[in-house]
Amino acid sequence: GQQLNQSPQSMFIQEGEDVSMNCTSSSIFNTWLWYKQDPGEGPVLLIALYKAGELTSNGRLTAQFGITRKDSFLNISASIPSDVGIYFCAGQEEYGNKLVFGAGTILRVKS
Amino acid sequence: EAQVTQNPRYLITVTGKKLTVTCSQNMNHEYMSWYRQDPGLGLRQIYYSMNVEVTDKGDVPEGYKVSRKEKRNFPLILESPSPNQTSLYFCASSIARGLSEAFFGQGTRLTVV
Numbered sequence: 001g002q003q004l005n006q007s008p009q010s011m012f013i014q015e016g017e018d019v020s021m022n023c024t025s026s027s028i029f030n031t032w033l034w035y036k037q038d039p040g041e042g043p044v045l046l047i048a049l050y051k052a053g054e055l056t057s058n059g060r061l062t063a064q065f066g067i068t069r070k071d072s073f074l075n076i077s078a079s080i081p082s083d084v085g086i087y088f089c090a091g092q093e094e095y096g097n098k099l100v101f102g103a104g105t106i107l108r109v110k111s
Numbered sequence: 112e113a114q115v116t117q118n119p120r121y122l123i124t125v126t127g128k129k130l131t132v133t134c135s136q137n138m139n140h141e142y143m144s145w146y147r148q149d150p151g152l153g154l155r156q157i158y159y160s161m162n163v164e165v166t167d168k169g170d171v172p173e174g175y176k177v178s179r180k181e182k183r184n185f186p187l188i189l190e191s192p193s194p195n196q197t198s199l200y201f202c203a204s205s206i207a208r209g210l211s212e213a214f215f216g217q218g219t220r221l222t223v224v
Contacts, residue, residue: 006153033213042115042201042215043154088153090213098144098169099213103153 006089006102013079015111022073023089023102031092032065032072033099038085046087047074069094081111113138117202117216124192124223132187132219134202140214142205143185144169145177147198148218154201160185192223 006023013019023032031050035043047058049065049072056063063074072091076083089102115136124130136143144159146169156169160179174196176188185204189196199220205213 004153009151040218042203042217044215045213090154098156098159101146101153101155103151 004089004091004100004102006105008105009103010106010108012108012110015079015081015109017079019076019079019083019107020073021087021089021105022071023091024071025091025100026070028069028094029091030069030094032063033090034061034063034072034074035088035090036085037088037104043088076107079107079109081109083107084109113214115202115204115214115216117200117219119219120217121220122222124221126193126223127191130189130192130221132189132200132202132221134185134187134216135183136185136202136204136214137183138204138206138214139182140204140206141182143179144203145175145185145187146201146203147171147196148201149198157187157200192221194223197221197223 004023004025033048034046036046037043047056047063052069053067054065060077086104086106088104090099118133141162145157146154148154155171157175158169158177160166166177199218201218202216203213
């Protein structure tokens with residue numbers, strides 16, 4: 001099955017820095033989602049995007065649905081230690097019945 | 112409280128011994144699915160169910176079975192587990208097919224020796 005290309009694979013940043021990660025797909029998606037997974041927990045939805053070009057914020061998080069419908073990015077501003085975790089993008093293909101997930105971006109924050 | 116509950120959280124078993132991981136949701140969601148999470152591969156869908164008695168294969172269904180006799184429950188069955196099924200498993204539910212508010216359980220870490 002298809003998997004999304006998510007990058008970077010991991011990041012180790014200084015507290016206070018901004019973070020950016022993205023996902024690309026070879027096919028068109030009609031929904032993009034961003035999840036965060038804390039150690040020992042299941043993924044939790046951060047932001048959902050439903051329209052090409054849509055830009056949505058959730059606190060320090062901002063995500064965009066790419067115009068081509070084949071990509072999305074997530075930005076985290078002014079990172080803090082509790083931002084540590086694995087971030088996943090997920091998308092639903094135009095004619096699909098399921099979510100497809102990226103491999104995840106591991107974020108570590110140095111305080 | 113809205114939640115997806117999986118049991119057990121941890122399980123170590125031997126090759127060939129049938130096991131069932133239960134999943135239950137209290138949100139009256141129609142859509143439920145099972146994923147496995149492996150390092151570097153993200154979450155891959157095993158099976159999904161769009162409603163009671165309606166199930167279909169995801170990307171990696173081999174070696175697994177599911178059933179959906181009631182709306183709230185979606186058990187994952189491994190008839191004859193093998194070591195390559197050692198993984199972290201997540202159950203998820205959502206209002207409609209795979210969309211937005213997909214709630215995930217806390218995960219079941221399975222080790223097959």
